[in-house]
Amino acid sequence: DAGVIQSPRHEVTEMGQEVTLRCKLISGHNSLFWYRQTMMRGLELLIYFNNNVPIDDSGMPEDRFSAKMPNASFSTLKIQPSEPRDSAVYFCASSTRQGAWELFFGEGSRLTVL
Amino acid sequence: GDSVTQMEGPVTLSEEAFLTINCTYTATGYPSLFWYVQYPGEGLQLLLKATKADDKGSNKGFEATYRKETTSFHLEKGSVQVSDSAVYFCALRDTIIQGAQKLVFGQGTRLTINP
Numbered sequence: 010d011a012g013v014i015q016s017p018r019h020e021v022t023e024m025g026q027e028v029t030l031r032c033k034l035i036s037g038h039n040s041l042f043w044y045r046q047t048m049m050r051g052l053e054l055l056i057y058f059n060n061n062v063p064i065d066d067s068g069m070p071e072d073r074f075s076a077k078m079p080n081a082s083f084s085t086l087k088i089q090p091s092e093p094r095d096s097a098v099y100f101c102a103s104s105t106r107q108g109a110w111e112l113f114f115g116e117g118s119r120l121t122v123l
Numbered sequence: 124g125d126s127v128t129q130m131e132g133p134v135t136l137s138e139e140a141f142l143t144i145n146c147t148y149t150a151t152g153y154p155s156l157f158w159y160v161q162y163p164g165e166g167l168q169l170l171l172k173a174t175k176a177d178d179k180g181s182n183k184g185f186e187a188t189y190r191k192e193t194t195s196f197h198l199e200k201g202s203v204q205v206s207d208s209a210v211y212f213c214a215l216r217d218t219i220i221q222g223a224q225k226l227v228f229g230q231g232t233r234l235t236i237n238p
Binding site: 013110 | 225
C-alpha cells in the first residue's frame with residue numbers, strides 16, 4: 010500500500026515567493042496533520058483536520074500560512090509570502106480510528122527560503 | 124496543557140551498549156503514550172506504544188513501561204546496534220477532539236551508535 014506522499018521533497022525559493030506543499034493521505038484515513046520540524050523548535054503541530062474539516066489551527070504561525078483539504082485524500086499547505094525563518098522540514102501525517110490512531114508520516118518537504 | 128519532556132541529546136554509545144532515553148509527561152487525564160523513531164531523511168514512524176498504566180510496549184528489542192506514579196515512559200534497549208542510530212520522540216495522545224486525536228511530541232533525542 011502507498012504511504013503518505015508529499016511533494017515536493019525539496020524546495021528552494023526566494024523570500025517573498027509563494028510556496029505550496031502538497032500531501033496525499035493514505036487511502037481510508039480521515040485525519041490529516043501538518044507538522045514543521047526545525048533544529049531550534051523541534052516538531053511543531055501546525056494544523057490538523059478530521060473528515061476534511063480543520064479542527065485546530067492554533068499552531069499556524071501567522072496569516073502567511075494557510076492549509077486546505079479540498080477532498081478526503083489531498084491537502085495543501087501554502088506560505089505567502091515566504092520568509093527565511095520559514096525554512097524547515099514540513100511533514101504531513103494521517104491516521105484513522107480503525108488504525109488505532111497510529112500516525113503515518115510522509116517523508117517530508119524540505120523548504121529553504123533564501 | 125499536556126506536555127512531554129525528553130532527555131536531552133545527543134546520545135552517543137558504542138555498539139552492544141545498554142540504552143535508556145528518559146521521558147516524562149504532564150497530562151490532566153490518562154493519556155496513551157508512544158515512542159516514534161525518525162531515521163535520517165525519513166518521516167517519523169511508530170516504534171511502540173502503551174495505552175494504560177503498567178502496560179509495556181515493545182518492538183525491535185526496544186521496551187518502555189507506562190509508569191503512572193512517576194509519569195514516565197522511558198525507552199530502553201539491552202544491546203544497541205549501529206542501525207538504531209536515529210532521532211527518538213516520546214509522545215502522548217491528547218484529548219480526542221471532534222473525533223481526531225492529537226499527539227504532543229517531546230523535543231526528540233538524537234542517538235548515534237558507533238561500531
